[in-house]
Amino acid sequence: MSRRLLVVDDEKGIRAALTQLLEYEGYEVRAASSGTEGLAIYDQWKPQLVFLDVKMAGMDGLETLKRLRERDPSAVVVMISGHATIQNAVEATQLGAYDILEKPLDTDRILVTLRNATGRIDLAEENERLKATIESRYEIVGKSFAIRALIENIEKVADSSARVLISGENGTGKELVARAVHRQSSRARKPFVEVNCAAIPGELIESELFGHMKGSFTGAIQDRAGKFEQADGGTLFLDEVGDMSLAAQAKVLRVLQDGDVTRIGGAKPRKVDVRVIAATNKKLEGEIAAGRFREDLYYRLNVVPIQVPPLRERREDIPLLVEHFLSQFTQHDSVAPRSIDAAAIDRLTAFDWPGNVRELRNTIERLLILAPGPRVTAADVERLTGVRASTTGGLGGLEDSRTFEEFKLAAERAFLTVKLRQHDWNVAETARALDMPRSNLYKKIERHGLARESE
Numbered sequence: 410m411s412r413r414l415l416v417v418d419d420e421k422g423i424r425a426a427l428t429q430l431l432e433y434e435g436y437e438v439r440a441a442s443s444g445t446e447g448l449a450i451y452d453q454w455k456p457q458l459v460f461l462d463v464k465m466a467g468m469d470g471l472e473t474l475k476r477l478r479e480r481d482p483s484a485v486v487v488m489i490s491g492h493a494t495i496q497n498a499v500e501a502t503q504l505g506a507y508d509i510l511e512k513p514l515d516t517d518r519i520l521v522t523l524r525n526a527t528g529r530i531d532l533a534e535e536n537e538r539l540k541a542t543i544e545s546r547y548e549i550v551g552k553s554f555a556i557r558a559l560i561e562n563i564e565k566v567a568d569s570s571a572r573v574l575i576s577g578e579n580g581t582g583k584e585l586v587a588r589a590v591h592r593q594s595s596r597a598r599k600p601f602v603e604v605n606c607a608a609i610p611g612e613l614i615e616s617e618l619f620g621h622m623k624g625s626f627t628g629a630i631q632d633r634a635g636k637f638e639q640a641d642g643g644t645l646f647l648d649e650v651g652d653m654s655l656a657a658q659a660k661v662l663r664v665l666q667d668g669d670v671t672r673i674g675g676a677k678p679r680k681v682d683v684r685v686i687a688a689t690n691k692k693l694e695g696e697i698a699a700g701r702f703r704e705d706l707y708y709r710l711n712v713v714p715i716q717v718p719p720l721r722e723r724r725e726d727i728p729l730l731v732e733h734f735l736s737q738f739t740q741h742d743s744v745a746p747r748s749i750d751a752a753a754i755d756r757l758t759a760f761d762w763p764g765n766v767r768e769l770r771n772t773i774e775r776l777l778i779l780a781p782g783p784r785v786t787a788a789d790v791e792r793l794t795g796v797r798a799s800t801t802g803g804l805g806g807l808e809d810s811r812t813f814e815e816f817k818l819a820a821e822r823a824f825l826t827v828k829l830r831q832h833d834w835n836v837a838e839t840a841r842a843l844d845m846p847r848s849n850l851y852k853k854i855e856r857h858g859l860a861r862e863s864e
Contacts, residue, residue, distance in 0.1 A: 412527060413454060416440045417447035417473065418462040418489060423514070427460060430516060434523070444473030451477060451484075457530050458523070463490040463497055463509075471500055478505045483533070485526055489514065549585050550733045551726035555718040559586070566713045567593035572665075574650075574710045575688040577717030579833040580767030583688040584648060586717055590686060591644040599643030604636050606657075607649035614657045616673055619664075625674020637670045641681045650710065651691035651702060662706045685710065690833070720762040720769060727758045730766065734773040744777045752787040763830040822857040825850075834861040 414436045416427045424440040431438045439454060441447035444461075445468055451459065459477070463470040470488060477484050488501045491512040498509050507529070508522050549560060566573055567590050575583045584603070591601045609617050616626075620635030636645055647653070653661070664670055665685065669678035687710045696702035720727065731754055739746040762768050772794050780789040825839075832838040836854070840847040853859075 411435055411437045412458065412530075413437045413439075413456040415447060415450055415454070415456040415459045417442075417444065417459065417465075417470070419443060419465040420462070423462070423489070423512070427514070427519075430519065431523075434520070444468035444470065444476075447473060448476060448480075452480070457485065458526055459484065459486045460510075461486050461488055461506075463488055463501070471497075471504065474501065474504045474506060485530055487522055487526060548733070549582065549589055550730050551723060552729065553723040553726045555723045556726060559715070559717065560589075562713075562715055563589045564593065566590060566715070568595065569713075570684055572684070572710055572712045573686045573715055574693075574713070575686065575715045575717060577688075577690065578719050578765055578831060579690050580765035581717040581719055582766050583690075583717055584646070586715060587644075587646045587648075587686045587688060591646075591684075594644070594684070596643045596684060600640050601644050601646065602636050602640035603646045603648060605648045607652035611654040611657070614654060615660060618657065619660060619670050620672040620675075622672050622674035625672075629674070632672070635670065635672065637664060637681050637683055638679060640683045642683075644684045644686060647685060647687040647710075649689060650687040651689040651693055651696055655701070655703065658703045658706050662703065662709060665706075665709045720765045724758050727762075727769065728754050730769055731757060731773060734770050735777070738774055738777055744774070747777065747780070747783055747785060749776070749785040750787060753785050753790045756787050756790045763827045768830070818857075821853070822859070825853060825857065826859060829854075829859065829861075 414431050416424050416431070416438060417440075418424050418427070419442050421442070424442065428438045428440050439450055439456070441450050444465060447459070447461065450456075461470045461474060461477075465473075468476075470490075474486055474488070477486065482505070484505070485507050486505070488497075488506045488509040489512060490497055490509060501509055507526055510518060510522060549556065549563075551557075563586060573587075573590060575586050577583050587603075588601060591597060604617060606614065616629075616633075616635070618635050618637060620633050620638055621629050623629055623631050647661075664681070664683075667678075668680055668682070670681050671678045693702050693707050693711075697704045697707060731749060735747075735749065738744040757769070757772070764771075776785045776789055776793055779793050780786070782789075828839050828843060829836075832842060836850055837847055840850045843850070
């Protein structure tokens, strides 16, 4: 698709010569003889690039540029001047001009400027496409009462500087909520920095959060800023904060109280302006009672609590989520497009989804890859996902067991699978929740051949 270019100049010869050159290079060109006419064409036609004369009768080029940038701050404008001065160039640059060309116009200079300007436009458009792709991955999808209430809470808290504690089961979308709060806040143009507290070993979490100085410990080969410094002016998202060590919790508490960060091995504190959003799948009140989480930190983080509902409590959103994931996979992940039968969606809607939205997303991806026909059917859902066993009612398919011993084994396997999913396949957490020795749980996992589903 050719680029649209607008030439605004009160000299007929300049307009004709520029139009001829640009059309020869493959661009779609329109011309205007005054600033007023140029603004009217711009509003109606939306060109990607404007060549604009500085000196014109009536509204001059600088005034036209000012009004154009007020209407469209992203407008790319190249100024043309027969007697450009330093003052003209400075003023045009301050008003947002991309470049300024002197008359008589040099063809090579025009083409170089045009190539550079269109390259900038291409880059800006690619950035917008990438931004749209990223945002679609972090979009909160749904129209249920629970989701509408969640979005309303996000909108209320976003513009404040209050800390937020997001609670919910694994896979419900706590990160999406954190990103939505950041995106709708005044800090949206500043960094959003994420730390998964459960994924970082306890001995490294302090270095990750607060940074370190060269030589402060083995392997510290250079100074390194921590996540608090990286998020300065923006938002720091502490995911699975309930898994943070007590030592790190004490240091985080001091940062929240004073706004100062001291790197490991450093002596000079650094002031940071960071909004902290935390998330957890644990009941922190219970962790406090067990001595694993600081009560004072809990109250610092839990200024505004947000609870993310599990998918089973908003089943009416499942068809929307299915369509969203179908679109996402086919548009951005190079998966062959296909539709899904209503009966298949009914099957998916009836399932409890212990792994929540994450499990549903993985299931849709699996169906798109492995289903044989042009449409995903209910039979595909049952064959490729095992959803049938969870949605048949009664004993969930266990009544098909031939003996009581077979029934007990199948029931135990199903129960343990659900509990492991609820705790994100963390064996220690699952064993604690079941009040079972960890060694016993490992034996049962091995006995039943249980394995985490691929992401």
